[in-house]
Amino acid sequence: MKTYTFVSFVFALIFQAGPFVLAKEAGALASSTKSFGGYDYPNLYDEAMPMLWASKLVYSFAKLLQEGRAGGLDLADTFPPEVLAAYKDERLDVRDLGEGNGLSFNAVLKIVVANAENLKKIEPEFEYVAKMIEKIQAVENADESSDELFLETFSSIDAATQCVYGVLKDNKNKRVVVVFRGSTDLSTRDWQTNLSAQLEGMKTPKLLKDSLQGKLKKRVLVHRGFYNYIFNNKRAKGDQRYDMILNDIKPFVEQGYKIYVTGHSLGAALSSLLAFKLAGSDKSWIPKPITCISYASPIVGTDGFRTAFTLLEQMGHIRYLRVNNDADTVPTIPPFSLGLKRRLMKHVGINLRLSDDSFILSHPNSNGWGFVNAVRNSVLKPVWSVLKYHSLQTHEERMDAQKETLQNLHLNDLYDDGKLLGKEFNRDEL
Numbered sequence: 001m002k003t004y005t006f007v008s009f010v011f012a013l014i015f016q017a018g019p020f021v022l023a024k025e026a027g028a029l030a031s032s033t034k035s036f037g038g039y040d041y042p043n044l045y046d047e048a049m050p051m052l053w054a055s056k057l058v059y060s061f062a063k064l065l066q067e068g069r070a071g072g073l074d075l076a077d078t079f080p081p082e083v084l085a086a087y088k089d090e091r092l093d094v095r096d097l098g099e100g101n102g103l104s105f106n107a108v109l110k111i112v113v114a115n116a117e118n119l120k121k122i123e124p125e126f127e128y129v130a131k132m133i134e135k136i137q138a139v140e141n142a143d144e145s146s147d148e149l150f151l152e153t154f155s156s157i158d159a160a161t162q163c164v165y166g167v168l169k170d171n172k173n174k175r176v177v178v179v180f181r182g183s184t185d186l187s188t189r190d191w192q193t194n195l196s197a198q199l200e201g202m203k204t205p206k207l208l209k210d211s212l213q214g215k216l217k218k219r220v221l222v223h224r225g226f227y228n229y230i231f232n233n234k235r236a237k238g239d240q241r242y243d244m245i246l247n248d249i250k251p252f253v254e255q256g257y258k259i260y261v262t263g264h265s266l267g268a269a270l271s272s273l274l275a276f277k278l279a280g281s282d283k284s285w286i287p288k289p290i291t292c293i294s295y296a297s298p299i300v301g302t303d304g305f306r307t308a309f310t311l312l313e314q315m316g317h318i319r320y321l322r323v324n325n326d327a328d329t330v331p332t333i334p335p336f337s338l339g340l341k342r343r344l345m346k347h348v349g350i351n352l353r354l355s356d357d358s359f360i361l362s363h364p365n366s367n368g369w370g371f372v373n374a375v376r377n378s379v380l381k382p383v384w385s386v387l388k389y390h391s392l393q394t395h396e397e398r399m400d401a402q403k404e405t406l407q408n409l410h411l412n413d414l415y416d417d418g419k420l421l422g423k424e425f426n427r428d429e430l
Contacts, residue, residue, distance in 0.1 A: 036412045037289070037316075039258055042173070044414075045399065045406035048321060048352075050139075051262035051293040052399070053132050054168060054179040056392045058267070060129050061108075062156045062164050062181055063122050064115065065092065069157070072122075073115045080107070092154040095251065102150035102169055105140050109133065128393050148172040153248045156181075161235040163270055167248045169257070175291075176252040177260045178245055178274065180267030198339040199302065200224035202231070202273075205280020207317065208308055220308050221343065222301040223334070226269045231277075242277065253287055261292045264392055265330060268297030272320070272348065276309055279318035291411075292320045292349070296330050296390050299345035302337070306346040310365055313349075314427055319411050320349030325398065328389040350414055354398035359406075361414065366422035 033040040041047060068075050069088050076084065083094055083103070094103040112119065112133065120126045140149055152167040164181035201219035209217050228234075230241045239247075253259060259278060263271040275292035301309070312318045324331040336342045346364065353360045388394055399406060414420055415427050 032407070034410050034412060039174070041410065041412060043407045044321070044352075044409040044411055045403050047291075047411060048293050048323060048406075049396070049399065050136075050170075051177070051179075051260065052264075052295060052323075052392055052396055053136055054166075054177055055182075055262050055264040055267060055295055056129065056132060058164065058166055058179045058181045058263075059184070060119070060123050061154065061166065062159065062184075064111070064119060065154065065156055066159070067118065067122050073118050075111065075115070077114065079111060087157075089157075091157050092151075095152045095248075098147070098150065101147070101171070102152040104147040105136065105149035105151070106147060108151055109137060125393065132396075146171075152176075152252070155241070155244065158237065159184075161237075162233055163229045163241055163266075165241065165245065165267075165270075167245070169252055174256060175258045175260050176249050177262065178249065178271070179261075180263035180270040180274075182263060182265035182267040197334040197337055198224045199337045199341075199343060200227045200232075202227055202301075202305075204308060205277065205312070206282040207280045207315070208311055211311055212308060216304050216308060220301060220305040221337075222273065222305055223269065223299070223337070223345070226266075226273055226300055230270055230273060242274070245274065250285060254285060256287075258287055259290050261290065262294060263297075264295040265298070265390065268294035268322075269300045272297060272300050272322075275318055275320065276305075276312065279312045280308075288317045290318050292318065293323065294321075294349075295323050295392060295395055296325070296328055297322055297347075298330055298333050299335070299347055301346060301348070302343045303346050306348050306364055309348040310425075313415065314425060316427055319415065321352055321411055322347065322349040323352045323354065323395060323399075325389040325394055326353055326355040330390050350411070350420070354395065354402070356398065357401065359398070359402055361420060363421050363425075365425050366420065 032046065033042055035041075064073065065087065067073050079087070080094075080097060080103070083092065083097070086093075097103050116126075116130075123129060136149070140147070148171045150169045150171070152169055154166040155162070156164040166179050168177040168179065169175075170177060199221040200223070202222045204212060204217060204219055233240060249259060261271040261275045261278070263269075271292050271294050275290045278286055279288065279290040309318070309320075313320070322331075331347070334345055336344050348364065351360075351362045353362070418425070421427075
């Protein structure tokens with residue numbers, strides 16, 4: 001990979017002159033919230049940070065349940081009795097608790113606190129997780145009159161064969177959040193999924209068929225492993241994850257809630273595909289736009305997928321903020337698909353690229369240097385470096401360093417920025 005150093009240097013010079021928004025260029029664009037389509041969206045920082053927390057906690061909560069099922073934790077005094085009776089043999093479904101709200105964050109917090117000593121043994125980043133929980137608790141307790149955050153479902157009991165995800169409800173911001181866990185150890189299919197980089201034909205969403213040409217009217221090509229994990233898992237016993245998720249979220253979006261999808265690493269790739277599917281669905285009960293905020297996502301589709309995804313953005317059906325750290329190699333892979341007919345893989349959405357003291361915003365509609373950029377970032381790095389830059393803790397630290405600037409930005413304003421999105425990008429407002 002060292003042979004690309006000169007190309008990378010040339011690209012770096014061009015890169016700085018491209019249609020990107022640097023941290024120092026970002027002005028005071030917005031207040032704390034802005035209305036779009038009748039919904040008050042938070043600023044960029046306040047919208048993205050809770051998704052980062054959810055993307056981290058999904059790892060920890062899965063470990064907690066796994067340890068509890070194995071008998072390593074005593075949950076009898078902290079888990080609601082009606083939940084405890086079922087969770088060892090079934091997925092966690094607590095939608096009927098709390099007068100139909102689910103299991104409150106404060107109830108989950110009691111479980112974590114009661115089992116803190118044991119969790120320290122199974123969660124290597126326990127101190128970081130504990131600080132994160134304190135931040136969430138501060139937000140939750142800002143209004144002491146009622147609980148605002150609730151866990152609805154958590155599907156991890158079949159983690160050996162299916163992806164792990166949870167569904168949360170945020171009453172304060174009127175949104176339901178689907179969060180996918182990223183890769184863990186070899187006891188699951190996560191790494192087999194990551195490495196299955198052949199292409200799979202994903203049916204073109206119904207809302208796009210009349211707007212695309214040729215083969216794209218019928219299908220777009222995406223990463224087979226990621227696609228199968230949600231939509232076509234032949235090892236699944238019962239419903240596919242996609243059908244389960246629809247069932248999980250439908251009762252809440254019928255109450256006027258927006259849909260958010262998030263995840264880290266593998267979870268980010270899965271969130272991209274789910275958001276794309278939901279945004280292009282013609283099901284009348286699915287509210288648009290779908291919001292996806294992902295962290296350290298690998299690449300999920302080819303140029304045709306990008307074309308279809310960008311069209312959904314232009315139609316106002318999806319908002320996507322793809323966050324990654326500079327020097328993280330995971331977002332650069334796979335640069336091309338495996339199999340007989342290799343295709344270049346393409347990223348989608350608005351990219352927030354973080355470094356120690358600044359950030360860059362870009363969008364593929366105005367950035368023609370994606371492959372060279374992938375080459376630049378794929379230079380071999382020490383293992384410790386890969387782990388550092390891929391970690392959510394580094395993402396959070398870098399976002400915190402730019403908090404004031406990011407709080408003056410809004411994702412909807414970025415979609416209206418002609419420099420960032422390109423002159424030909426015209427978004428329809430719903």
